[in-house]
Amino acid sequence: MIGNEEVERLMQDIWSxxxxxxSLMPIAPTPELLAHGRALLACxxxxxxxxxxxxxxxxxxxxxxxxxxxxxxxxGEVTDAEIRDALGEIANMTAGNIKAVVxxxxxxxxxxxxxxxxxxxxVSSSHVAVEVALTWQADPIVVKLLxxxxxxxxxxxxxxxxxxxxxx
Amino acid sequence: xxxxxxxxxxxxxMLVRRALREAGYGDHDYAEAQNGKEALEILKAGGVDLAxxxxxxxxxxxxxxxAKVKELGLRTKCAMITTEASPDMQTRAHAEGALFVVxxxxxxxxxxxxxxxxxx
Numbered sequence: 001m002i003g004n005e006e007v008e009r010l011m012q013d014i015w016s017x018x019x020x021x022x023s024l025m026p027i028a029p030t031p032e033l034l035a036h037g038r039a040l041l042a043c044x045x046x047x048x049x050x051x052x053x054x055x056x057x058x059x060x061x062x063x064x065x066x067x068x069x070x071x072x073x074x075x076g077e078v079t080d081a082e083i084r085d086a087l088g089e090i091a092n093m094t095a096g097n098i099k100a101v102v103x104x105x106x107x108x109x110x111x112x113x114x115x116x117x118x119x120x121x122x123v124s125s126s127h128v129a130v131e132v133a134l135t136w137q138a139d140p141i142v143v144k145l146l147x148x149x150x151x152x153x154x155x156x157x158x159x160x161x162x163x164x165x166x167x168x
Numbered sequence: 169x170x171x172x173x174x175x176x177x178x179x180x181x182m183l184v185r186r187a188l189r190e191a192g193y194g195d196h197d198y199a200e201a202q203n204g205k206e207a208l209e210i211l212k213a214g215g216v217d218l219a220x221x222x223x224x225x226x227x228x229x230x231x232x233x234x235a236k237v238k239e240l241g242l243r244t245k246c247a248m249i250t251t252e253a254s255p256d257m258q259t260r261a262h263a264e265g266a267l268f269v270v271x272x273x274x275x276x277x278x279x280x281x282x283x284x285x286x287x288x
Contacts, residue, residue, distance in 0.1 A: 013273060014273045017273035017274065017275055018183060018273045067179065070179040070182065070183060071179060071182055072182075072186075082178065082179065085177050085178050085179050086179045088177065089177040089179050089180050092177070092224075092251055092272075093251050093272045093273055095251070096250070096251020096252060096253075096271075096272065097251060097271075099251075099252075099254075100253065100254040104254070104256070105256065108223075108224050108251065108252065109224075110176070110224060110225075110226060
């Protein structure tokens with residue numbers, strides 16, 4: 001599987017290549033990082049040998065600045081659709097590069113982006129395998145890899161029940 | 169040369185176009201499509217020299233476009249710019265006729281290197 005440091009490096013690589021920005025720095029993830037104000041959450045699924053979901057979350061302000069940089073527009077010129085598209089593509093690149101290093105073959109889904117206050121997406125029967133937080137221009141970005149729990153395996157053989165009755 | 173950029177993300181289409189410009193291909197004609205189905209219609213109409221395809225798109229994927237281009241005998245040169253750049257996926261794309269596969273995120277230098285290799 002992939003670890004926190006690899007995901008941090010991957011995000012820094014995306015930032016430096018796509019946004020020409022080297023200032024994305026890891027910070028300690030805490031539950032209240034995105035607890036205030038409106039946030040965007042972009043999710044991309046990986047299905048197949050590995051079943052997982054990659055989530056990239058940040059404030060509307062950060063997503064707007066990402067979109068400004070990608071579209072080379074000034075503040076106020078980017079539309080909500082462009083902001084969602086930009087963050088969705090960041091999540092897509094993150095998930096695609098994670099998929100390349102986890103057990104395969106697997107397939108990548110299309111990005112889904114949602115917006116709200118205290119936005120949290122829970123994936124049932126999954127656990128958080130990676131959670132990293134990074135700071136960009138003093139605002140946090142949280143990246144999670146949720147991996148599906150292994151289905152319970154059937155017993156290889158059924159053990160005979162011991163009878164409470166004994167024969168003589 | 170006419171270049172068709174195919175990606176469901178408008179941001180990515182813009183980044184590819186910018187990379188092409190920075191790689192010295194800014195003077196060419198460009199067209200854009202946001203999924204494989206739309207791209208195939210443009211390719212069937214003819215006149216496209218190079219199609220740069222994303223892999224995962226709604227309606228029709230990039231690899232399905234490659235297969236159709238081969239099946240229909242279209243002469244357009246095709247390549248992929250995609251997050252699906254693992255060795256297995258590259259082999260699959262090359263088998264369907266992709267001239268090169270560039271992984272995302274990409275730099276203009278990588279695009280330039282691949283285009284020079286193909287077009288000299």
